[in-house]
Amino acid sequence: MPSPDAVVIDANGVDSLITSLRAQGFRVMGPVVANGAIVHREIRAAKQLPVGWHDEQEPGSYRLSHGDDGEMFGWAVGPESFKQSVFPSRSVLWRARRDGQDLAVEATGDDVAPEAFFGARPCEVAALKVLGGVLAGAASPDPVFTRRRETAFVVTVECGRPAATCFCTSMGSGPGAAADFDLALTELAGPSGRFLVRVGSERGAAVLAGVASRPATAEDHRARDEVLGHAVAAISRTLDAEAAPGLLARNLEHPRWDDVAGRCLACGNCTLVCPTCFCAAVEETTDLAGTVEETRRWDTCFDLAHSYLHGGSVRVSTRSRYRQWMTHKLSTWVDQFGNSGCVGCGRCITWCPAGIDITEECAAIAASDGAVKTSEPTAVRDR
Amino acid sequence: MTMRPTLAVWKFASCDGCQLGILDLEDELLSLVGAVQIASFTEMTSAVIDGPYDVSLVEGSITTPDDADRILAVREASGLLVTIGACATAGGIQALRNYADVGEYTSTVYAHPEYITTLAESSPISSYVKVDFELRGCPINRYQIVEVVTALLAGRRPVIPGYSVCEECKMAGNLCVLVAHGTACLGPVTRAGCGALCPAVNRGCYGCFGPADTTNTASLARRLTELGTSERGISRLFRTFNSAATEFSKESLEHDA
The missing domain is CATH 3.40.50.700 (NADH:ubiquinone oxidoreductase-like, 20kDa subunit)
Structure with missing residues (x-):
């Protein structure tokens, strides 16, 4: 049965959708080609979208190519996620100024316009939820994240052409979109540009109301199933998400950690492109006029200073840092937040300059599970 | 006063x-x-x-x-x-x-x-x-x-980074020229501080700030080889303004044919 909440729009409809979002006051952040990659920029019209562009991704490599197929969303994910929008790389938390004997503290507001995340892949939508579990679910919800996520309008676009580095099917986050969106688009096959649109919220319905559409037919839904079926079949990487937490917890001394440390650059790229990595450092600076500024910036568990406690860093070796990242992402994140920290977008694989593949590392440990016995999985030691 | x-x-x-x-x-x-x-x-x-x-x-x-x-x-x-x-x-x-x-x-x-x-x-x-x-x-x-x-x-600690240029690039929203363009770049082993000037204009990092707190120059060199950089090219990359820094010196000698 075709859902009454689903309609079909054409390429002009996509343009109207952007116009409609802008009319409602959203800053529309959508995919554009810039400098050889698909990145998020403010868009005003559908003609800015990466029509005909495809990405080829391999461990440590990303290339774009152009075809004459006219597909608007014929690519997987670029280096940027919408993390940057809800968890900016730098935020000034507060300022203080000395005035005689008084100290005047000034809260720095966050007054950016609400954004529409246009073209967010289902794995990205899942990542926003994972990130929300960390930043909004805490006893003191992060005000920047909470405000930006709550006001954001999510237009997800289901995946028709996953990359070779994708493994969302293993993590239950794609290629189809199930929830947490305002509108979900599926680019259906065919030359004319046909998009099935499903409504996920009242806001979504309101934005869609101004766009020319026709009700979706059973055939349109079958076409969507076909797109998603192709996508599922095209995903070649897998990760055993259910087994990973236990597997990693009992293999903290596995020889594979030494092996990966030989390749890992400890540069932090994997964590910085990850849509769920949330580590931050808070830096306090002063200027010569006496203003104090507290700034939060992205940090990475691959940085030596990240684990600095009084007297030195806890995780000195690259082995311990890679292990910290991977075990947190796939294992202890589950203990902490009740879900995996990975959504299978594959960015950490593509954007690792050394081409380290988290699915391969996990499989290698599984292949010789228990090669080295650890009595207590809590004994995370550096060496 | x-x-x-x-x-x-x-x-x-x-x-x-x-x-x-x-x-x-x-x-x-x-x-x-x-x-x-x-x-x-x-x-x-x-x-x-x-x-x-x-x-x-x-x-x-x-x-x-x-x-x-x-x-x-x-x-x-x-x-x-x-x-x-x-x-x-x-x-x-x-x-x-x-x-x-x-x-x-x-x-x-x-x-x-x-x-x-x-x-x-x-x-x-x-x-x-x-x-x-x-x-x-x-x-x-x-x-x-x-x-x-x-x-x-x-009387506070200076905020001077020891992390890699990659972190600076990502925070600035620069595209990774090594991954997306195949450009030889020393960013993953180089200390941040310049503001990632070269990758911002599509050049690989020259390593002006020397080795980061943690480096794996051998792994980067293997990747540069895969990207087609010659042995002499790798040696020269590591041998510029910080050629006497231990990590860079060692790697430049590894490729000094």
Whole structure:
């Protein structure tokens, strides 16, 4: 049965959708080609979208190519996620100024316009939820994240052409979109540009109301199933998400950690492109006029200073840092937040300059599970 | 008014570019000289106040026996000694002599090489005296000088990164030129601080700030080989302004055919 909440729009409809979002006051952040990659920029019209562009991704490599197929969303994910929008790389938390004997503290507001995340892949939508579990679910919800996520309008676009580095099917986050969106688009096959649109919220319905559409037919839904079926079949990487937490917890001394440390650059790229990595450092600076500024910036568990406690860093070796990242992402994140920290977008694989593949590392440990016995999985030691 | 701390700036073997960086601090210079007393900075003023000095900024590397003695006196006269730039922290571009015969150079360059007294190697200041803080870069990021002095005055720790240029690139929203373009880039092993200037304009990082806190130069070199960089090319990448920095030196020798 075709859902009454689903309609079909054409390429002009996509343009109207952007116009409609802008009319409602959203800053529309959508995919554009810039400098050889698909990145998020403010868009005003559908003609800015990466029509005909495809990405080829391999461990440590990303290339774009152009075809004459006219597909608007014929690519997987670029280096940027919408993390940057809800968890900016730098935020000034507060300022203080000395005035005689008084100290005047000034809260720095966050007054950016609400954004529409246009073209967010289902794995990205899942990542926003994972990130929300960390930043909004805490006893003191992060005000920047909470405000930006709550006001954001999510237009997800289901995946028709996953990359070779994708493994969302293993993590239950794609290629189809199930929830947490305002509108979900599926680019259906065919030359004319046909998009099935499903409504996920009242806001979504309101934005869609101004766009020319026709009700979706059973055939349109079958076409969507076909797109998603192709996508599922095209995903070649897998990760055993259910087994990973236990597997990693009992293999903290596995020889594979030494092996990966030989390749890992400890540069932090994997964590910085990850849509769920949330580590931050808070830096306090002063200027010569006496203003104090507290700034939060992205940090990475691959940085030596990240684990600095009084007297030195806890995780000195690259082995311990890679292990910290991977075990947190796939294992202890589950203990902490009740879900995996990975959504299978594959960015950490593509954007690792050394081409380290988290699915391969996990499989290698599984292949010789228990090669080295650890009595207590809590004994995370550096060496 | 309380006494301002005294600051001295010293030059050893260098191009003066880092000292000029201080003079280039157009918006901050007046506040800076208001906060500290410039006691000795001959590139700025010929008025020199005798030491000792609360803080010394040292530019340049040690390349002559005279300078090897002079740095001991500077250390003696200084409370805190902060080295500035690639020469002072890693020997500078002139440390290329460390991979060659400096006697051959002097006989080629000078009509009377017998007048030249020079050491076989160009060495960082830390090879001779205790250094309290190091600012990297060729040249330095002049705002790091302001940061160090300001932190010192406030009695706090300077916010100077030890992480990789990659982190700086990602925070700035730069595209990774190594992954997306296949461009040879030293960013993953290089210390942040420049603001990721080169990747921002689609050039690979040249490693001006020297090795990051953690490096795996061998792994990066393997990747550069896969991308088609020659052995000589890899050696030369690691052998520029920070060629005497241990990690870069070692990797350059690995590929020195």
